[in-house]
Amino acid sequence: MLRVPAPDLRAVAQALLRASGVDGGEVEAIADNLLWNDLAGRTNHGVERLPILLRRVQAGLIRTPARMTFRSLSEAAALLDADDGFGQVAGALATDRAVDLARATGLGVVGVQRSNFYGTGAYYINRAAGAGMISIALSNSFPKVAAEGGYRPVLGTNPFAFGAPRRDGRALIVDMSTAGLAGSTVRAHQQDGRDLPEGLVVDEDGRPVTDPDAAMRGTLLPASGPKGFGLALMVEILSGVLTGAGVSSQVASMYKDFERHGNSGHFILALDIARWMPIETFYDRLELLAGMVASSGGEGCVRLPGDARWDAMAENREQGIALEDKTATALRELAGALGTAVPW
């Protein structure tokens, strides 16, 4: 496995985006998003996605430059029409607007419609945390998950993200698929030829499966049954129904559907901590809780959500980003086809 210094990998991402005709004003937002995920060890939401994203650009399914326009809904709420552009661009614009609204009124929310896959919610949570905000980031996605009691896909893996800033800058970040497994986890198991845990996927006829190939053709089950189902519905209602984005089968798969724009929606909510208490008091209180939680198990056994990302980030900044062979090869081939180059 290759280790590529982050600035080099960022330059590669930028060059590939530019060579594919992505608007210059959008390149930085997309590259920053992908690189942050690579640095955080979430490589399946990093530069690994460039080939599929750029294939969708070339097919006209992700528009660039997109004319993204905000509509103010109230003092605290706005709606962003993402014009079928990059979800990463829309997500960053929406987060920054939600932060601005929260700064002004204490609380801000931005819905996004006509968007595409926006990556991890964690990226936006961290962005808002940098501004002293607690935030929630939701996005719907194409149907891959069954309802509780059902077996045909009807909800996306509909990730739910929440977070809060901490004094040391390592934000607490909860970011989870509302399915028992993330779609990217199934893909990773398929690529590595590893079986899935039991009880999380059913095949086309509703029978439980652990074979990742069968799972790719089957349907994920919601995490913890009715609980994950309820959360997935919440994500679908807030990011899809309320925003005017696509809902359920109106949202297209980025990997399998080359007939339609993504049509997904997002929902970003920011809350300004400073209205509740001085940020230092909040940090004191959060660290008190963090300490109680950390000491509630064996030495080093309990970690807070986000810790693994920050550890990966420290390691990857120092040693370079670990690039899987298949990703390194795919990017080299893509660079060749676009008349640019990679340094490996």
Place this chain on the structure above:
Amino acid sequence: MLRVPAPDLRAVAQALLRASGVDGGEVEAIADNLLWNDLAGRTNHGVERLPILLRRVQAGLIRTPARMTFRSLSEAAALLDADDGFGQVAGALATDRAVDLARATGLGVVGVQRSNFYGTGAYYINRAAGAGMISIALSNSFPKVAAEGGYRPVLGTNPFAFGAPRRDGRALIVDMSTAGLAGSTVRAHQQDGRDLPEGLVVDEDGRPVTDPDAAMRGTLLPASGPKGFGLALMVEILSGVLTGAGVSSQVASMYKDFERHGNSGHFILALDIARWMPIETFYDRLELLAGMVASSGGEGCVRLPGDARWDAMAENREQGIALEDKTATALRELAGALGTAVPW
């Protein structure tokens, strides 16, 4: 099992509250909350709680009348000091204020500190839905659940509730413990002598148990491991850390701790749908999703969150509320001790 007409049971609740010295202005809010839960089939959050609630009143641990005071934090946010009063009273005040804030600015949030157990989030979600609002209701509770990777109790069952109004008035209501099991479920299994499902509880030494007696002495595990842990932390941060309420072991058990006020916190967020689209358009879109979800499994196999409550409500309004024998006996004994009476 007794069936008691709802108006009769409401009158019993009101009489017991009054006879215990609960402030006249608070009686209606408390009785309405308990009765709604009984009607919805959630009897473990209904009048069954009167004996313990009134025992805490008599011990001076729930103050009545409480001098509950709001502090405005911004155009969209407020903090309620519940003065150690009834959680049911504080929850209703907070919900109504969040709705008012949302009506004015599109989005409203109210945090509550110095409160007590507030019942089900579902009650407040339904209250906000009646005003055309999507809402989220969170409350922390005394430590009963382990962190992911830990085995000592450090977080409450920290219920998470979300909901949205539907055209037929039967709001969609997600209301779940972030633990794999609710504390009240363990108690119900203990009372009925039924074993618990596997993998959801550990004993004092971290060993898995299914015996409900051992579970009552042990620690619940979070739902779906890291996912439930992340959600429980979110609930603790928003309803405890941010509001200035107690956090983790600073919150007292209503059943076991007669030394302290409850010191729990709540967090209610309301969002005004009308700012996003006409409510009829929202209903159309939500019913489209509901139809897709309902048809994604076998006939009648998929139900939406909240459906079971509304079915129970229709049945209980018609046939009377099913009162378990132990509850009927406990209320009769309590009435006798207080010099009032029950009609059974």
